[in-house]
Amino acid sequence: GQSLEQPSEVTAVEGAIVQINCTYQTSGFYGLSWYQQHDGGAPTFLSYNALDGLEETGRFSSFLSRSDSYGYLLLQELQMKDSASYFCAVRDFDYKLSFGAGTTVTVRA
């Protein structure tokens, strides 16, 4: 099975940088994905890492270390609209996703 750990809540001010860590224990690993979910909405794909290193997409970056079973999502230049839940998810070779419990990010003015 899969087990993922991520912090439950993070609060920061507009313009700040937030890092959400994710550690995982898996029986099968193909890659680590990150999703954003606003209240009542669908999870929206943010990034995917299959190899070690940093992937940058605009204000969001994601990092993976397979040897440490660890990844993080970096949110830069925080905006009010970034207030949402963020989930890390391990993808296995059959495209199935196992999600963490989610991190609620609250951005304050």
Next chain:
Amino acid sequence: ETGVTQSPTHLIKTRGQQVTLRCSSQSGHNTVSWYQQALGQGPQFIFQYYREEENGRGNFPPRFSGLQFPNYSSELNVNALELDDSALYLCASTGSGNSGNTIYFGEGSWLTVV
């Protein structure tokens, strides 16, 4: 806009009833999976279909069943509804090869069991 559409968006059922939820996957995506998301939790994998065959199942009882049709659309059926089945049900569609790295979710169907 992910190209994954689900219906209905909201519904209320009584304990013991049956429900069918529907999903149209993104064009060209032949893999469809279903997830259950209870309030305050991450989505939990129910099962997955590839070319009309179930090819993976999570820890859900047999009263959760599904179908995938030749056009790759899908249904999730839940029999003998229980109060704990109240959740957001999400459909996700996946392409093949490298496009399978991006898994797209629909807006979900909110099910309330009373």
